[in-house]
Amino acid sequence: MSDRQPSGCGDAAITGIGMATPLGHDFETVADALLAGRSGVCEIDPCGATREPRQFAAPVKALPDLPLDPPPCDRLELLCTTTAMRALADAGLTPGDGCRVGIVLGQGAEQLKGWEADFLAGGRTVFEGPHGPTIVQRIASRLGLTGPAVSVAAACASSGYAIAMARAWIATGLVDAVLAGGCDVISPLGLAAFYNLRALSRRGDDPERASRPFDRDRDGFVMGEGGAVFVLESPERAQARAATPRGLVSGVGTSSDASHMVAPCEDPTQAARAIRLAMADAGITPEEIDYINAHAAGTPVGDAAEAAAIRLALGEAADSVPVSSTKGLSGHLVSGASAFEVVACLTAFARDAIPATANLEHPDDRCRLDHVAVQARPARVRTAVSNSFGFGGANLAVVLRAA
Amino acid sequence: MAAAVVEPSLASIDSLRRADDVGPPLPPRFLRHADPQTVAAVRAVQQAAGRLTEDARLPGDSLEGHGVIAAASRLGRPAAGRALDGFASSGGIAVPTTIVPQCSLHAVAGAVSVAFGMHGPNIGIGGGPGAVAEGLIAAASFACDPRPTGGVAGWWLVFTGWECEPPLDVAGTAAADPLVRAVALCVVPALAEEGDFFGSVAITPSGGETPRADAAGDPLAALAAAVRDRRPWSLPLPGGGTATIIPSAAPRRAREAA
Numbered sequence: 001m002s003d004r005q006p007s008g009c010g011d012a013a014i015t016g017i018g019m020a021t022p023l024g025h026d027f028e029t030v031a032d033a034l035l036a037g038r039s040g041v042c043e044i045d046p047c048g049a050t051r052e053p054r055q056f057a058a059p060v061k062a063l064p065d066l067p068l069d070p071p072p073c074d075r076l077e078l079l080c081t082t083t084a085m086r087a088l089a090d091a092g093l094t095p096g097d098g099c100r101v102g103i104v105l106g107q108g109a110e111q112l113k114g115w116e117a118d119f120l121a122g123g124r125t126v127f128e129g130p131h132g133p134t135i136v137q138r139i140a141s142r143l144g145l146t147g148p149a150v151s152v153a154a155a156c157a158s159s160g161y162a163i164a165m166a167r168a169w170i171a172t173g174l175v176d177a178v179l180a181g182g183c184d185v186i187s188p189l190g191l192a193a194f195y196n197l198r199a200l201s202r203r204g205d206d207p208e209r210a211s212r213p214f215d216r217d218r219d220g221f222v223m224g225e226g227g228a229v230f231v232l233e234s235p236e237r238a239q240a241r242a243a244t245p246r247g248l249v250s251g252v253g254t255s256s257d258a259s260h261m262v263a264p265c266e267d268p269t270q271a272a273r274a275i276r277l278a279m280a281d282a283g284i285t286p287e288e289i290d291y292i293n294a295h296a297a298g299t300p301v302g303d304a305a306e307a308a309a310i311r312l313a314l315g316e317a318a319d320s321v322p323v324s325s326t327k328g329l330s331g332h333l334v335s336g337a338s339a340f341e342v343v344a345c346l347t348a349f350a351r352d353a354i355p356a357t358a359n360l361e362h363p364d365d366r367c368r369l370d371h372v373a374v375q376a377r378p379a380r381v382r383t384a385v386s387n388s389f390g391f392g393g394a395n396l397a398v399v400l401r402a403a
Numbered sequence: 404m405a406a407a408v409v410e411p412s413l414a415s416i417d418s419l420r421r422a423d424d425v426g427p428p429l430p431p432r433f434l435r436h437a438d439p440q441t442v443a444a445v446r447a448v449q450q451a452a453g454r455l456t457e458d459a460r461l462p463g464d465s466l467e468g469h470g471v472i473a474a475a476s477r478l479g480r481p482a483a484g485r486a487l488d489g490f491a492s493s494g495g496i497a498v499p500t501t502i503v504p505q506c507s508l509h510a511v512a513g514a515v516s517v518a519f520g521m522h523g524p525n526i527g528i529g530g531g532p533g534a535v536a537e538g539l540i541a542a543a544s545f546a547c548d549p550r551p552t553g554g555v556a557g558w559w560l561v562f563t564g565w566e567c568e569p570p571l572d573v574a575g576t577a578a579a580d581p582l583v584r585a586v587a588l589c590v591v592p593a594l595a596e597e598g599d600f601f602g603s604v605a606i607t608p609s610g611g612e613t614p615r616a617d618a619a620g621d622p623l624a625a626l627a628a629a630v631r632d633r634r635p636w637s638l639p640l641p642g643g644g645t646a647t648i649i650p651s652a653a654p655r656r657a658r659e660a661a
Binding site: 046048049050051107108109110111112115116119126127128129131132133134137140146147148149150151152153154155158161164165168169172174188189190191192193194195196197254255256257258259260261262270273390391392393394 | 467470477478479480483484486487490491494495496498499500502503504505506507508509510512513514516517519520521522523524525526527528529530531532533537540541543544545568570571572573640641643
């Protein structure tokens, strides 16, 4: 396949952020936690999901308290709605009044989570219905959005694909601004399914040290919860209304492994291709990348494959481009992961420092990279790449630039 | 137009899992745990891809350079029902490992990508009653704008759903025998440069009233009928504007170009 890509989409400015994450619910709190190495992982009630004596995860604590009428149907809708509302408020944007705002959220398993929440509350929707509109449709209605409302799914890359679609909408003039991102929730069924797949870490004796991306002793990922929603608009429109962008989405690259529905692909070709396509789309060379936020979730095969992909995509520059995975602190937010990791890149822009990979004490020889391990590294970061890889072989890389 | 409609009854899904259909072969037992919508979708793409290859309409027989956008509606209900019932009675150990990869919204797109070796993007869309409209918007966003097509040689647009949402018992078994519907069509941007389309999707903005989501009745049934008849088809979009699919059966110049 050709690596010709430039989409011509140009930059999309990030002018608002709403968050609900294991590390906090606003940009400054989350940035502080990322750079200080504060973990969001803790012991949770497993609700019978696993056979472990102690189950752990990185939940959203102290849920955002916004008055919502009508009340959200479930926790996922609550998180998505509050983050969307906070993003609009952060951007100082009011839908309507000639401003056509769309919404596209990464929702990998909204229906599954909705049926489960209803079932565990004594309902029978999964068996009998009714099946109402999706969360994005309900948010669009609640907030009076007049642009398109779309749910997009690419497993762990879902919210990254949402950002990619939003950028295309802005480029084609379909909307003036877009709410884009995604959230996910920890649920007993999801926890059980990933546990049974042997995808989760079983380091129950030390939860905060369980998520160990790129470490030789990693044994799986830690479920996380929450995510982020951004307001994206054209830089020209942002400038016209005197909005201050936190960063720019400058390039996107996508590909598929076409290898297996679940197992990570050990061949790095397609993942590397997504990274190269994103660089080509943004018009940058490997030497211009100041930071890579890796997908690395802490799985034995996935982390090694990603390290190989980074080396394949960047060539010799891989020796000197700092890499970290923030999943060591946040856990894996699944559908919300890509969006949260954009926040990690924006943190690097804003604070002139790169968040570290927590618990990376003994880097795996198969993951040889310029790791930012354990402690944040001071650095002027103007260009960052965020990788996301998911079930079904979905690969995505996003190039972000400081505004 | 390179397209196919597959509409099996739920009772015949198991035979469709095993059927060796026309078109590129599938990996062994690939559809064993797949949701009925995924089974129908993969068979629809297989049929349409078989026609593509037969007619030599592609620049090469491989689908390697293709991507897939799959809009599903309430995918995975039967398996989700069984898993929840099992969880309630036996705990987490009863939850099958297939529930996430086969019942999440990206399952159809992922399966099509893996089944046919497509290395372009694979994207799931929708999930609810507006899935067809959302799929068309996604197609216009990723597949049919001339700028972001990039290195993707062809896009498969796949739409799936039930003819009528079936009630299930606690074992996830449907009381009736409804139809599962899958529509697959291929858009080939590379051939568009030569003036030929296998199909195109356009979004026309409108300043008028926002149409109701159900303004077109059952959009999946209407789309299936249009694809069978090879005629243009439009759908008012919930966010305003109209999406139009324009079929084309003119392969001659494309074949020459290939």
